[in-house]
Amino acid sequence: MNEIETAVRDALAHVKDPEIPVCTITQLGLVERVEVTDEAVDVTLLPTFVGCPALEEIRVDAERAVADAAPGRHVTVRFTLEVPWTTDRITEEGREALRTFGIAPPLLQIKLPCPNCGSLDTTLEAPFGPTPCRTIRYCNACRNPFEGFKTKKEH
């Protein structure tokens, strides 16, 4: 990895998800590819959800950050559907950040541990939440509603 690519990846690791501002797009596993040539930097991202209204904002923020990290090069950031984004792409750091934000990180099990008290005595209240990627859950132990990140798997 050359110096510019490292700088570009560092810059991307500081771009936040506007709807979950504690997480960066790198932690969420959005960065699929970084290609650096003498003239250009091309970054390819994956959308978490195709209809996510934050995509354009993320794209513009990423483009700005990469342009600062690679002055003089032509920067393009685009989203692709070449590969499905799945929740497996969220890093351990990203999962921890989601938890501190009050969103239970995705798991394959039906009972998500409450991000506030850790209890597994929780129920799915509604499979659709405030954004396309979240559900609404309730903790029977600490009696708090909380949000869960939707699990996304190919099968």
Add this chain to the structure above:
Amino acid sequence: MSPDPRVGLLLSIADDELVMGHRLSEWTGWVPYVEEDLAMSSIAQDEIGHARALYEIAAAIDGRTPDELALGRAMPDYTHAVICERPNRDYAYTAARHYLYDTADSERLEALTASTFKELAEAVRVLRIEERYHLDHARAWFRRLASGPVEARQRYADALAGALPEAMALFEPLPDEEALLADETLPLSNSTMLSAWLERVGGDLEDVGLERVLEAGDEASVGEVLPTSSGTSEVVETTGKPLRVPELDRRDGRWVHVGGFSGAGGRSGTHSEDFAPLWEEMTALHRAHPGARW
């Protein structure tokens, strides 16, 4: 119209998703309770996002921008099926159409994962993962309403019977279907997909004792639904004349399509009187401020 048959295929699916998404978004703020309001709004947002993804693929071939394709076409250039443009009416109809549309959409997406058109096959692989949430939602309502109480079951059954003939027209052949099948852009013909879908819907209806929905006519009641001693319900015929979906017949224990479509013509741009007000509203901003961004 673009001469590339791939654009025609993409636009037919994208238009279905956009118009369905627009109709579902009309529920925002009006659904009887908040969780369902979020569900309708979220599904609407997904469908419009899926439409955008497909318009983007079409735009790369066609030369127009995704926004021009989505919002800048004249009414007869939209090729969604007529059922998508129908008003939401009540929640029974919304839930019935949601079930019929999403099961049909899942047949189509399943088939398209094998498309030789790489960008489409890739996109469909992503869309399918999200559509599973819609399907779960539609099926949850199917189970809940079909198992009663009796008024819910009655209204849901009537709504399914009213929506079914037009839902079948989601599988009306495309104008360029032969060319699309020849190079396997479209791996299965619409008539093959329709058969598979009818088998699935028929099976679901038989499981809840509502197969009479398949025998009812357009806009007709399926007959009065009565509770039975076992707690489930059965349908008894209350009209003297036989009711039948004209395009359906039961042969060798399976429901088969025998030709013709209610609401035919959607795929070639023939729409109902319900599309004009929807189109006016959906495209108003784009027409008033061409190229507007936010």
